[in-house]
Amino acid sequence: MMKIVTHRFGVETAWIAEMAEAMGGELDGNFTLVPEVHTGTRYTLSINEDITVLLADVKYHQDVLFKLRNKESDFAGIFFNLTEGESVHIIDDISRSVGRWDYNLAIVDAQLDLDYLIKAGSKSYNISIFVKKKMLRLYLERAGILKDVLSRIFDGKQNTIIHYDHMSSNSWHIINEFRQLTPGGVAYDLFLTSTVYYLLSDYLGFLLSREIIIGKIESGDIFRILASQSTLVKHLGDAFPGIAELAAEALMSETKYKTLYKKITGFTPHAFFMHNKLELGKELLACKQYTVAEIAFKLSFTTASHFTELFKNQFGMLPKVYVNSL
Amino acid sequence: MGSAEEQPVLKIAHQMSMDSGWRTDFVNQLGARILNSRQMRLPDDMADGCSYFMEVMPGLMVLIVDFTFHTSIEFTKLASQDEFCIVYFDLSDKISLHQVNGTGHQVGYKSKLGVGIVDAALKSTYIPAVGERMYSFRLLVSKALLKKYFLGNMSALMVERTFDGRKNTIFFYSHIKSPTWLALNQLKDTSYDSPSFELMLRGVTFKVFGHLIEQMSETGPVIVRQITEVDAGQVLKTQSYLMEQLQDNFPGVDFLAEMAGMSVSKYSDIFKKLFKYSPKQFFLREKMLLAQVLLGSGDFGSISEIAYELGFGKPGYFSRLYKNMFDEFPSAAFKIRE
Numbered sequence: 001m002m003k004i005v006t007h008r009f010g011v012e013t014a015w016i017a018e019m020a021e022a023m024g025g026e027l028d029g030n031f032t033l034v035p036e037v038h039t040g041t042r043y044t045l046s047i048n049e050d051i052t053v054l055l056a057d058v059k060y061h062q063d064v065l066f067k068l069r070n071k072e073s074d075f076a077g078i079f080f081n082l083t084e085g086e087s088v089h090i091i092d093d094i095s096r097s098v099g100r101w102d103y104n105l106a107i108v109d110a111q112l113d114l115d116y117l118i119k120a121g122s123k124s125y126n127i128s129i130f131v132k133k134k135m136l137r138l139y140l141e142r143a144g145i146l147k148d149v150l151s152r153i154f155d156g157k158q159n160t161i162i163h164y165d166h167m168s169s170n171s172w173h174i175i176n177e178f179r180q181l182t183p184g185g186v187a188y189d190l191f192l193t194s195t196v197y198y199l200l201s202d203y204l205g206f207l208l209s210r211e212i213i214i215g216k217i218e219s220g221d222i223f224r225i226l227a228s229q230s231t232l233v234k235h236l237g238d239a240f241p242g243i244a245e246l247a248a249e250a251l252m253s254e255t256k257y258k259t260l261y262k263k264i265t266g267f268t269p270h271a272f273f274m275h276n277k278l279e280l281g282k283e284l285l286a287c288k289q290y291t292v293a294e295i296a297f298k299l300s301f302t303t304a305s306h307f308t309e310l311f312k313n314q315f316g317m318l319p320k321v322y323v324n325s326l
Numbered sequence: 327m328g329s330a331e332e333q334p335v336l337k338i339a340h341q342m343s344m345d346s347g348w349r350t351d352f353v354n355q356l357g358a359r360i361l362n363s364r365q366m367r368l369p370d371d372m373a374d375g376c377s378y379f380m381e382v383m384p385g386l387m388v389l390i391v392d393f394t395f396h397t398s399i400e401f402t403k404l405a406s407q408d409e410f411c412i413v414y415f416d417l418s419d420k421i422s423l424h425q426v427n428g429t430g431h432q433v434g435y436k437s438k439l440g441v442g443i444v445d446a447a448l449k450s451t452y453i454p455a456v457g458e459r460m461y462s463f464r465l466l467v468s469k470a471l472l473k474k475y476f477l478g479n480m481s482a483l484m485v486e487r488t489f490d491g492r493k494n495t496i497f498f499y500s501h502i503k504s505p506t507w508l509a510l511n512q513l514k515d516t517s518y519d520s521p522s523f524e525l526m527l528r529g530v531t532f533k534v535f536g537h538l539i540e541q542m543s544e545t546g547p548v549i550v551r552q553i554t555e556v557d558a559g560q561v562l563k564t565q566s567y568l569m570e571q572l573q574d575n576f577p578g579v580d581f582l583a584e585m586a587g588m589s590v591s592k593y594s595d596i597f598k599k600l601f602k603y604s605p606k607q608f609f610l611r612e613k614m615l616l617a618q619v620l621l622g623s624g625d626f627g628s629i630s631e632i633a634y635e636l637g638f639g640k641p642g643y644f645s646r647l648y649k650n651m652f653d654e655f656p657s658a659a660f661k662i663r664e
Contacts, residue, residue: 048383143521186475186543187536194532201525208521291658305661308622316511317504318622320659324615324652325504 002063003037008070009077009110011052011130016044031183037064038124041183045192050135053196054128057179059121060085066116073111076136078129080105080167080175080199085122089164090115096164105167105203127175129196139204149207166226168206169265169272173279174198180283209266224250225264228257229272236277239300240270278314281307285323292319336372339402342446344387344410344466346379356399365518372397375459378518380527385471388531389464392514393454400453406446411472413465413538414442415502417510441502441538448559463510465535475539501615506537560586561596568609572616574637576609614651617644621659629656 007019020027025034032042040058047053081087083099089106090096091114096103108114118124140146178195181188228250235241246269247257261269277299284295296307311319340351349366352358357369366377375393382388444450446466454460502510513530516523564582571577582605583593597605613636620632633644648656 139521139525145521185540187539190532190536190539194529194536197525197529197532201522201529204522204525205520291654293658308661315508317507318619320618320622322504322508324618325501325507 002065004065004067006067006069008072009054009068009075009128009130010070010072011046011050011075011132012072013044013046013052030189037062040124043183043192045189047193047196050132051196052130053192054126054130055192056124056126056128059123060118062120064118066118068114068116070110073109074134075110075130075132076107077110078105078107078131078200078203080127080129080171082125082172082175083118083122085124086119087122087124088117090117098164103164103166105165105171107163107165125175125179127195127199129199131200139200140207143204143208145208166222166264168202169267169275171199171202171206174202176279176283180286221252221260222264224252225257225260228261228269229265232269232273233276236273236280237298237300240273243269274310275314278311281311281319282315282322285319286326288323288326292323295319335397336399337402338399339404342403342406342412342466344385344408344468349379368393372399376518378527380524382528382531385468386531386535387466388527389466390513390527391460391462391464394459395454395456398453398456400451402451403449405449408446409469410446411443411467411469412446413467414444415463415506415510415534416441417461417463417507417514441506461514463513463534465531465538467535475543503537503541506534509533557588557592557596558600560588561593561600564593564597564605565601565608568605569612572609572613573635576606579605610647611651614648617648617656618652618659621656622661624661624663627663629660632656632660 003023005019005022007022008015016032017027020032020034023032023034023037025032025037027033030043030045032044034042038058038060041055042058043055045053045055079098081098081104085099087097087099088095089098089103091108091112096106098104098106137146140149174195178191181191228246231249232241232246243254243258247254250257252260258268261267261272265272267275281295281299284290284298285292290298292308293304296304299307301307301310308319311317311322315322336356338351338355340355341348346363349358349360352366352368353360356372359367361367361376364378364380366379367375373393373395377392378388378390380388509530513526516526520526564586567585568577568582579590579594582597583590586593588596594604597608601608603611617632617636620626620635621629626632626635629645630641633641636644638644645656652659
C-alpha cells in the first residue's frame with residue numbers, strides 16, 4: 001500500500017513538526033522517527049537564517065509518494081541524492097529518475113509542486129539544502145554568473161528555478177566522508193554544517209567551471225558516459241581498463257568518448273579513475289585494518305611506493321603520516 | 327638573507343579582538359589596507375599576501391594569516407580583555423632543513439607542533455621568517471562557545487572553574503590531525519579571489535572546529551589546565567628547545583627544569599599537564615615522528631644513516647624504539663635515495 005505524504009519545506013523550520021506528523025512519526029530533538037515508514041536517520045538542522053538542511057539516510061519499508069506543496073516561495077531546494085533503488089521526481093507530469101547513477105543533483109524552486117516517489121526496499125541517502133533565493137542570487141552575482149545561470153537554470157517565463165544535473169565527483173566524496181560519521185556525536189552538527197558549505201561551494205565552482213555546451217550534449221550520450229563512470233567506480237580494485245575498451249562499451253569512438261568524458265565529468269577517464277582509487281585508498285587507510293602495502297596490492301598498484309608517491313601527490317602527505325595522525 | 331642575529335627593522339604591538347577592530351593597529355602603525363571588509367594587505371615593500379578575517383557563527387571567527395615578508399617585523403600581540411581563545415594551526419612545513427652553504431650538511435631540524443590553543447589573555451611575540459611563505463590558520467573562539475561544548479562532558483562545576491577568566495588561562499598543544507591537515511592544505515591552494523572561496527572557508531572552518539572539539543572532548547578536561555601564565559611560558563620555552571634538539575640526546579630533566587627556573591618535580595608536573603607526556607617521552611615521540619618523515623623522504627641511502635642523523639649510536643636500538651611506537655620496523659617506511 002502506498003503512503004501519501006503531503007508536506008512543505010522551508011528555511012524556517014515550522015514544517016519539520018508538521019511533516020513528522022504527516023508521516024505518522026514523532027520528533028526527538030533534531031531527529032524525526034517514523035519506524036513504520038523507514039528505519040535509519042532523518043535529521044534536520046537550521047544552519048542560519050538563510051539555510052536549513054535535511055539529511056535522510058534511511059531504508060524504506062513501504063512505497064511513499066511525497067507531495068511537496070510549499071507555502072513560502074522565498075527559497076530553493078538543492079537536493080543531493082545518492083539513493084540506491086527506485087526513486088522518481090515528478091514535476092508537471094514529467095518524471096525523472098533520480099538517485100546515485102541517475103540525476104543525482106536537482107535545484108528546484110519552492111514555487112513548484114514536486115512529487116517524489118520512492119519504492120519499498122530503497123536505500124535512500126539525501127542531503128536536501130533549503131536556501132533563501134536572495135542568498136543564492138548574492139553568491140551568483142558575486143561570481144559574475146547570475147545572468148548566465150539565470151538563463152540556464154531559471155525558467156524565464158515562469159521566473160522559477162529548476163535544473164537537474166549530476167553532482168561533481170568532489171561532491172560525491174564530500175558526502176561519502178560525512179556518511180562515515182555516527183549521528184549525534186558532540187561535533188555532529190558542526191560536521192553537517194561543514195558538509196553543507198562544502199557542497200554549496202563545490203556546486204558554485206561546478207556552475208562556474210562547466211561549459212554551457214553541456215546543455216547541448218545529447219542525453220543518451222550523457223547517460224552512457226555516466227554509466228561508464230559507474231563501471232570505473234565499481235572496479236577501483238582493478239587496473240585501468242584502457243580507453244579502447246571503455247569507448248567500445250559506451251558505443252562511441254575513442255575520440256568522442258574522451259572529449260565527452262572530460263566535458264561531463266571535468267576529468268579524463270584515467271585521472272578520474274586514479275583520483276577515486278586514491279580516495280578509496282585513503283578510506284581504507286582510515287579504517288586501520290590494512291598496511292600500506294596491502295592497500296597498494298588491493299588497488300592493483302604495481303608497487304607500494306608507486307601508491308605512496310601518487311597518494312602524496314594527491315593529498316600532500318604520505319600515507320604513513322596520514323594514518324599516524326588520524 | 328637574514329641571519330639569526332639580525333634585529334627586526336620594525337616593531338608593532340597590536341590588539342586582538344573578536345570583532346575586526348584589531349586591524350586598526352595594523353592600518354595605523356604599518357599602513358595596512360583593508361579590501362572588501364575581510365582581506366587586509368600590507369604595503370608591497372613589507373610583504374606579499376594577505377590576511378582574511380570573517381565571522382562564521384556567533385562566538386567563532388576565522389583568521390588566515392598568509393604572508394611572505396620582505397622585511398623583518400616583530401609582532402607583539404597584547405593581552406586581550408575579551409574572554410576568548412586563539413587556536414593556531416601552523417601549516418608551514420613541519421620540518422625545516424637548515425643547510426650550511428657549500429657543504430650540504432644538515433645542521434638541524436626544527437619540528438613544530440601543528441596546533442596550539444592559547445588564551446587571548448596572554449601576551450605573545452612573534453618574528454616571522456623573511457622570504458618564506460607563512461601560512462597560519464586561526465580560530466578565535468569565545469569561551470562561552472567552548473563552554474557550551476564541554477557542558478556535556480564535564481561537570482558544571484568543573485566547567486565553571488576551567489573557564490573562569492579571572493583564575494585560568496587555557497593551553498592545548500598537539501599535532502594536527504590528518505583530516506584537518508588535508509582540509510587546510512586544500513584551502514591553502516585555493517585563491518582568495520575564487521567566487522567559491524568564502525563558502526569553502528566556512529566549510530573548512532566548521533570541519534576544523536568540529537575535529538578540535540572532538541579531539542578536546544576525547545582527552546577531556548585533562549587538556550585544559552590551571553597553570554599560571556608565567557610558569558606555562560617558562561615550560562613552553564623548554565619545549566621549543568627540545569624541538570630543536572631532536573638530533574641529539576635527551577638533555578635530561580634536571581637541565582630542563584633549571585632552564586625553566588623551577589624544581590624538577592614542579593617542572594615535570596606542568597610539562598605533563600601541557601603536553602600529556604613526560605619530557606623524555608615527548609622528546610622520543612617527536613624524534614620518532616621526525617624519523618618517520620626522514621624515512622619516507624628519499625634523502626638517505628640507508629636506515630643506519632637516519633639512525634645516526636637522529637643521534638642514535640646503535641641503529642638496532644633505533645629500530646626497536648621505532649617498532650615500539652609504530653608497531654612496524656623502520657624498513658617498512660623506508661624509501662631509499664635514488
